[in-house]
Amino acid sequence: MTRLETMLGGSPYVAYLYGYPHKTAYRPLSPAPSLESVWARERREALFLYLHIPFCEMRCGFCNLFTAAGPREDVVQGYLQALTREARRVKEALGPTTFARIAVGGGTPTLLDVAGLHTVFDLAEQVMGADPHRLPVSVEVSPETVDAAKVAALRSRGVDRVSIGVQSFLESEVASVKRPQKTAQVESTLDLLRSAGFPTLNIDLIYGMEAQTEETWLASLRAALRFAPEELYLYPLYVRPLTFLGKKARAWDDQRLALYRAGRDFLRSEGYTQVSMRMFRARHAPAVDGPVYRCQEDGMVGLGCGARSYTERVHYSSEYAVGSREVRSIIASYSERTEASFGEVGYGFVLDEAEQRRRHMILSLLAEGVELAAYRQRFGTEALADFPELAELETHGLARRTPEALRLTDAGVERSDLIGPWLHSEPVRALMEGYSWR
Template sequence: MKRLEEMLEGSPYVAYLYGYPHKTAYRPFAPALSLESVWAEERRDALFLYFHVPFCEMRCGFCNLFTAAGPKQDVVDGYLAALERETRRVKEALGTASFARLAVGGGTPTLLDVAGLHRVFDLAEDVLGADPHHIPVSVEVSPETVDAEKLRVLRARGTDRVSMGVQSFIEAEVAAVKRPQKTAQVESALDLIRSTGFPTLNLDLIYGMEGQTVESFLFSLRAALRFSPEEVYLYPLYVRPLTFLGKKSRAWDDLRLSLYRAGREFLLSEGYTQVSMRMFRARHAPDASGPVYRCQEDGMVGLGCGARSYTGRVHYSSEYAVGSREVRSIIASYSERTSESFGEVGYGFRLSGEERRRRHMLLSLLADGVDFAAYRERFCSDVLEDFPELLELEAHGLARREGVGLVLTAAGVERSDLIGPWLHSEGVRALSEEYAWR
């Protein structure tokens, strides 16, 4: 493990940890595992259900998500047919299951037409038995693909949260990241969303774009707050392999840190609460409702090409790619799969006992903090003995004891994208470093 002192001397922007391990640590299973065996020992009373729509109108210059731009309708239709085959086969393997959350992401789900959106929700309700009207439901949208009819469908089917990646309200800034977005179209879409009555609106903004200043970033934040979003996410711009910006090989400066601090101070002054490095929640945001879901403990059923599924011992997905040719090839192969083939799990990561403990520790630390008693109850060991490196965070003022656990300080939250990668296991780090980007 690299010394924390060394890493703290460099950039605080190493990598965004939204799951552990990252898909770059996944490898083919030989032989493939049966779907039934993967889920055999998993609790099924509070699962997260996720549908992936791997299509967008365009690919932004910073995007490394699994998505294809501008698909023809026959490609979309073929994909949805395969999604139905996969969903039905997964239902066979799961048997009786209850879902605590539902999300539809991508890509851009609202690239689907009204019939396509209904089809996805029909799979969730009629095939898997999820109840979108009694659990939190989130759908990602874009200014270019939403309209009044699609929004009415989403609301009628139980969606209570929509998330839009605005990135910036200044056209020159989004143009610099290869996103030809018109501010007037964004504002029109936000007016439609608000008039449709979704309880939670989330807006994503990016800091670190070419030409961006503290003043221009605050301009975008003020523009966003005109629509009273219940949630705001602030994302630092990363230059990733095979993206448009990554191919430019341009060194990104650390103006990002001053932009983050300015954005954080502004949102706090406006009554928002910081939940994580990226997430800020408004005072008027509705209280969390529905069954309790904890990502450290409960499983995830990911459906669709590019979606990830989590059980306690196995994480799996389709293969991962960023390059447009490779993405389209993977989608075409997925669309040709038979119901029988969806009963096999061929690509993913087996979690050892140490990796299960590390995942719990990491996801807890970067969210609400590590609860010592909850960790001991789950793993019958002491988290500080299992991971003594946590004491280094405390020694550097990046974490503190609070109540019966360890939480990140403000300085620690600011360096979440350094702390997460620093706490990766040597095995996961080695797999990710040898991953061949394509």
């Protein structure tokens, strides 16, 4: 029996792959290279600028993001000052740069007050040279932290996409994942966001929560559609180490696959196009505007504690943690750093040529598919020769090959969280398995 066949005999929910290698494969880099050397040979015509705000009003029971709940105001201000120092040093190292996208995430960016939000956008525009009025800009918001003044500030700075984590419109379900959320407040916030005229509203929902049924899951989807979101992301519940749910002594599901299929079929019947396992896009969604950005090929500049940056050869970030004490310690150390200290890359992963090819292949396959000519043009070799294991996906009906591309079938898409980890290289798997959660 092959490794894929063994994995197919278990849960389809192994791990969500949104980047490769995963952050748990990062380690201290010694000697630490300079920012200038890391970016020296990189294309800088279509970079993604990401700014991370590692604060929330609360930590949800399923959350393993790098964030601290309920920070004091002096901690927030100290962080923003350090973010300013980092932005200046990074821009110095990058030199002339063109950005294709801007995103502000976390955590919860709208935990910041209006002045704090303007500080973040001032950094993007005045320090980094990324004009929010000319580029697609996405910001994460939450029902508990958004108000009319913050919404007006975001619109005034050119934000054209807001993403809100609702998770469920049933209070009993969100309570089961330690999220004390009131449906009336959620609906009021969604009304506010719609009335503000953001071209794209995204709503995040979660399936697989305790006591959730197909009926209640579809009820949440119907509730979401009342606000005509341009995008919907459907996330399976993951129970991860050190989270509130991860500490509960119980077995978790598995009805997630049935709920996924019910949600997928419902949204398709309502005219939504499935873009990936998680993402669904409405007919009325605006065309994606701005410069072309391809995550397989173009770099990312991450600013802030918890943000990751990607070049072709080096991926790097601050250290990662989930536990409250460790997260706060890392944020405190970040906030004390000098501008000069941000000129070194001390923690990350160096991709050799084999890992660069693998990253391109995995990220392509889990999105629009592996375009064979694009792979050949970039690497000078054939994707299916470099990765003969891909033929096994066809054998099991998980992918279909045409002369132009290899793309996942519906059966493959619903197993994206298995296929991604299956394709990890052995060195990356070993690093991830050796990671010490804290």
